[in-house]
Amino acid sequence: MSTEPPQYPPPDDDPFKKQPPQQPPQGGGSPYDTPPPGGGGSPYGTPPPPPPYGGDPYGSAGGPGGYGGQDPLAGMPPLADSGKRVLARIIDMILVGIVVGLLSWLFGTAEYDIDPDKVNTGKSFGQSLLAAVLYIAYDSFMISKSGQTLGKKWLGMRVANLNDGATPTLQTALARAAVLWLPFAFCCACIWTAICGGWSFFDKPYKQGLHDKAAKTVVVSA
Helix, strand or coil: CCCCCCCCCCCCCCCCCCCCCCCCCCCCCCCCCCCCCCCCCCCCCCCCCCCCCCCCCCCCCCCCCCCCCCCCCCCCEECCCCCHHHHHHHHHHHHHEEEHHHHHHHHHCCCCCCCCCCHHHHHHHHHHHHHHHHHHHHHHHHHHHHHHHHHHHHHHHHECCCCCCCCHHHHHHHHHHHHHHHEEEEEHHHHHHHHHHEEEEEEEECCHHHHHHHHCEEEEEE
């Protein structure tokens, strides 16, 4: 039994980040061996087939849908099911909505009157502003910390950068949350949520919502 202390990765190393592929050994070998990818092709001069995608996932060369470079999903878990994503979003909306309701009541910004002649515009705007701030703060903090909100964690999925699979930075998570929640809080509510999140049901090949496209992220199984 070894007495050496266990080795751990550096604390700033993201465990989800895709690692570079192992380089094939150089030189030697039989001329009849299968040539390594990108290693010069067949010994009889037949060039290797071109890669299906290019480097930048949003590049203009090659790949389905105009995406270029090598497939950015290579080495990542499968893309999350869009139906599960919707359910996770509903869970998050309920959790944050409870907090919004309690704070709205505490600060007097709640507006319960459904009579349009008696709607208090100031209170209504205050509640919308509070909702936007809390939703964006919650989403940005949780996604930049682990790639998971509570809803995504409970349903086994996470948000990842499309280009390398790493957990999004706070700046990326903030941009993603702002695209999703600002229209929801101030004007379009459920309509915008259906459009923004429902986009993943039809998007090819990465099943991105509009907020994912803005932040260049994908949602994968955890």
